[in-house]
Amino acid sequence: xxxxxxxxxxxxxxxxxxxxxxxxxxxxxxxxxxxxxxxxxxxxxxxxxxxxxxxxxxxxxxxxxxxxxxxxxxxxxxxxxxxxxxxxxxxxxxxxxxxxxxxxxxxxxxxxxxxxxxxxxxxxxxxxxxxxxxxxxxxxxxxxxxxxxxxxxxxxxxxxxxxxxxxxxxxxxxxxxxxxxxxxxxxxxxxxxxxxxxxxxxxxxxxxxxxxx
Amino acid sequence: xxxxxxxxxxxxxxxxxxxxxxxxxxxxxxxxxxxxxxxxxxxxxxxxxxxxxxxxxxxxxxxxxxxxxxxxxxxxxxxxxxxxxxxxxxxxxxxxxxxxxxxxxxxxxxxxxxxxxxxxxxxxxxxxxxxxxxxxxxxxxxxxxxxxxxxxxxxxxxxxxxxxxxxxxxxxxxxxxxxxxxxxxxxxxxxxxxxxxxxxxxxxxxxxxxxxxxxxxxxxxxxxxxxxxxxxxxxxxxxxxxxxxxxxxxxxxxxxxxxxxxxxxxxxxxxxxxxxxxxxxxxxxxxxxxxxxxxxxxxxxxxxxxxxxxxxxxxxxxxxxxxxxxxxxxxxxxxxxxxxxxxxxxxxxxxxxxxxxxxxxxxxxx
Numbered sequence: 001x002x003x004x005x006x007x008x009x010x011x012x013x014x015x016x017x018x019x020x021x022x023x024x025x026x027x028x029x030x031x032x033x034x035x036x037x038x039x040x041x042x043x044x045x046x047x048x049x050x051x052x053x054x055x056x057x058x059x060x061x062x063x064x065x066x067x068x069x070x071x072x073x074x075x076x077x078x079x080x081x082x083x084x085x086x087x088x089x090x091x092x093x094x095x096x097x098x099x100x101x102x103x104x105x106x107x108x109x110x111x112x113x114x115x116x117x118x119x120x121x122x123x124x125x126x127x128x129x130x131x132x133x134x135x136x137x138x139x140x141x142x143x144x145x146x147x148x149x150x151x152x153x154x155x156x157x158x159x160x161x162x163x164x165x166x167x168x169x170x171x172x173x174x175x176x177x178x179x180x181x182x183x184x185x186x187x188x189x190x191x192x193x194x195x196x197x198x199x200x201x202x203x204x205x206x207x208x209x210x211x212x213x
Numbered sequence: 214x215x216x217x218x219x220x221x222x223x224x225x226x227x228x229x230x231x232x233x234x235x236x237x238x239x240x241x242x243x244x245x246x247x248x249x250x251x252x253x254x255x256x257x258x259x260x261x262x263x264x265x266x267x268x269x270x271x272x273x274x275x276x277x278x279x280x281x282x283x284x285x286x287x288x289x290x291x292x293x294x295x296x297x298x299x300x301x302x303x304x305x306x307x308x309x310x311x312x313x314x315x316x317x318x319x320x321x322x323x324x325x326x327x328x329x330x331x332x333x334x335x336x337x338x339x340x341x342x343x344x345x346x347x348x349x350x351x352x353x354x355x356x357x358x359x360x361x362x363x364x365x366x367x368x369x370x371x372x373x374x375x376x377x378x379x380x381x382x383x384x385x386x387x388x389x390x391x392x393x394x395x396x397x398x399x400x401x402x403x404x405x406x407x408x409x410x411x412x413x414x415x416x417x418x419x420x421x422x423x424x425x426x427x428x429x430x431x432x433x434x435x436x437x438x439x440x441x442x443x444x445x446x447x448x449x450x451x452x453x454x455x456x457x458x459x460x461x462x463x464x465x466x467x468x469x470x471x472x473x474x475x476x477x478x479x480x481x482x483x484x485x486x487x488x489x490x491x492x493x494x495x496x497x498x499x500x501x502x503x504x505x506x507x508x509x510x511x512x513x514x515x516x517x518x519x520x521x522x523x524x525x526x527x528x529x530x531x532x533x534x535x536x537x538x539x540x541x542x543x544x545x546x547x548x549x550x551x552x553x554x555x556x557x558x559x560x561x562x563x564x565x566x567x568x569x570x571x572x573x574x575x576x577x578x579x
Contacts, residue, residue: 006376013372073375074246075459080371139368211371211458 005070012063013138016084017131019056020091023049024127027094031120031190034101035113046102053095060084079207086203087134090127090196097189106182109175115165119187122161123194126154130197133204137211144208151201158194162187219285220405222293224434227401229299230311231261231438234397236446237469237504238389241462242382243447247375250444256383257390257439262432264394264477265402269428271479271495272399273406278334280319281407286556287322287547288404294318294543295400298535308531310499313342315400317536321543326559337494342532345472345498346506352468353510360464361514378459385467392473394432399497402431461511468507473500502528 030045063084067077108116133147165187169180239253282288295314302309316338323330369377411423421429457465475481475493485492505528512520550556 003373003376006370006372009372010370013370071246073371076371138371140365142365 005066006072009063009066009072012059012066014135016056016059016063017135019052019059020087021128021131023052023056023091023094024124024131026052027098027193028120028124030098031101032117034098035108035117042102046098049091049095049098053091056088056091060088076207076211079203079210083134083137083200083203083207086196086200087130090130090193090200093189093193093196094127097186097193100189101186104182106186107179108183108186109172112165112169112183115161115168116187116190119158119161119165119190122154122158123190123197126151126158126194126197129154130200133201137204137208141208141211144204148201148205151197155194155198155201158191162191216285216410219289220409220430222289222296223401223405223431226292226296226299226311226315227431227434228438228441229296230397230401231258231435231440232442233303233438233446234311234393234500235261235390235435235439235443237500238386238393238466239382239443240447241457241459241465242386243444245459245462247379247459247462248382248386250447252383253386253447254439254443256387257443258436260387260390261394261435261439262429264391264396265398265428265432265435266394266425268391268395268477268479269398269402269431270424271482272396272477272497273403273424275334275338275494275496276315276319276399276403277406278331279316279338280323280328280330282319282322282404283408283560284557285405285408285410286550287326287559288408290547290550291315291318291322291404291543292401294321294546295539297542297546298539302535302538307534308502308527309535310342310502310531311397311400312497312499313532313535314539315403315497317539318543319404320536321540322547322559324540325544325547338496339532341476341494341496341498342502345476346502346509346528348475349468349472349503349506350510350513352471353464353507354514356464356467357461357511357514360460364460374460378463381463382459382466385463385470389466389470389473392470392477393500394435396473396477397497397500398428398431398435401434402427403497457508457511464511465504465507468510469500469503472503472506473498502531 026045026048030042030049033041033045064081067073067080073080129147129150133144133151136143136147166184169175169183169187172180175183235254235257239248239257242248243250243253282291292315295311295318298314298317299309299311302314316335320330320335364374405427406424409423409427411426413423414421414426476496476498479495482492482495509520509525512518547559551559
């Protein structure tokens with residue numbers, strides 16, 4: 001009985017992490033289809049990420065309720081809760097960015113498109129390494145470090161790419177200031193996803209020390 | 214009724230043992246909310262009584278060898294002297310153990326009765342006080358490294374590990390409570406064994422000896438202590454002195470239980486002797502000191518960081534001060550009970566023997 005409940009919770013946690021990982025892929029593809037002006041594909045990815053975000057929310061609530069009503073992992077449940085909520089912010093950020101793209105329809109000139117795609121790719125790498133670190137935290141805390149430094153690497157890389165992109169945008173003589181600010185806004189938002197992943201990594205670094213027996 | 218009055222000091226010792234020492238077994242489990250207090254209290258009570266009744270004879274026999282208190286009033290005062298020592302030293306925040314207090318109190322009785330204390334038995338007992346925390350540290354050191362390797366190898370999910378740890382804390386806690394009952398019942402009821410006038414009882418074809426009845430009574434006193442007062446102590450122990458994770462708590466309880474069991478198991482002693490191996494003396498040891506030993510073992514396995522070596526000095530000082538204080542209190546109070554309250558605390562033949570020895574010495578020296 002006790003193991004059946006535990007197994008169910010393990011599966012829910014795995015599913016939650018799958019949703020985050022999947023939303024990263026969807027986000028990257030969504031940005032790519034936007035940059036390629038593929039409207040139909042972009043709408044499909046936008047819908048996908050909305051569904052993923054909702055499902056992740058539901059799973060997070062179910063896991064949190066189970067942990068507290070059944071007094072499970074009393075020592076670490078506060079940490080797990082904080083981890084889940086912070087990682088949920090990452091999906092939220094990805095979904096909001098894609099959704100804002102759909103609403104605001106920023107005009108991205110050809111010469112900046114590669115920059116945006118590279119930035120999206122880098123932030124999603126940070127997100128993927130974050131998910132791996134979270135999975136490691138659940139099963140093998142000693143291996144968390146193997147992933148954390150990669151999260152930090154891709155977060156730094158995203159910062160670098162975002163800064164480079166913003167510099168190029170503001171150096172351009174063909175754009176109005178309003179358009180430059182609009183483009184900067186999206187570079188900033190995509191970069192923020194990697195920042196959120198870094199927040200999760202920071203928490204994981206501490207919680208892993210706490211988890212060692 | 215008078216019997217119960219005389220037994221009351223032993224029952225009080227049992228109560229304080231339950232109130233204090235159950236926390237060594239279930240303290241971290243309860244304070245970290247891994248195990249509910251009532252689950253812990255029920256498991257601890259059942260197994261402490263079982264341990265006392267089934268395996269309590271070994272350590273009691275050793276205490277008997279140290280000094281055979283032969284009048285119930287004397288036994289009452291010996292147990293009371295130990296209880297007062299424990300209470301007083303606890304109040305002064307000094308490290309104290311019931312096992313060490315009762316040994317001191319028995320030696321006090323020996324002195325009062327003029328009986329020679331068996332130095333060999335005393336040395337055997339004192340050496341176990343030193344040995345038990347060291348042995349516990351060695352066990353927890355090995356278990357810690359072993360568990361760490363297992364966790365690294367098996368990569369158990371945090372939720373599953375939680376479930377395993379809960380079950381482990383209850384099962385090993387039950388073993389710990391059994392070992393505590395077996396090892397420490399001698400402290401509580403040992404001095405009454407030869408003087409309590411309990412007759413064998415036949416209950417549905419099952420014969421319960423007088424000693425078993427005495428141990429059952431002592432076990433029940435410990436259980437009352439667990440239910441009435443141990444929760445408070447458990448929460449203090451769990452959150453105060455050293456913060457342990459549930460997994461390290463499991464290792465601490467396991468090491469402690471094994472050590473208490475080793476020093477209480479007659480079966481193991483017989484087996485070791487039968488195989489020509491050195492046997493482990495059956496002596497009541499301090500579960501609190503054994504726990505400290507276990508925690509230190511984990512500290513060493515973790516690289517020795519954060520170990521407060523002063524704790525060791527405090528324990529060692531307790532080995533000397535507790536028995537001395539208990540012996541003095543026992544001697545003085547036996548004197549008062551005999552001369553002020555007119556109660557016989559020593560069998561007259563002993564006293565005659567004692568006085569004869571003294572008068573012979575006086576004649577010789579005189």
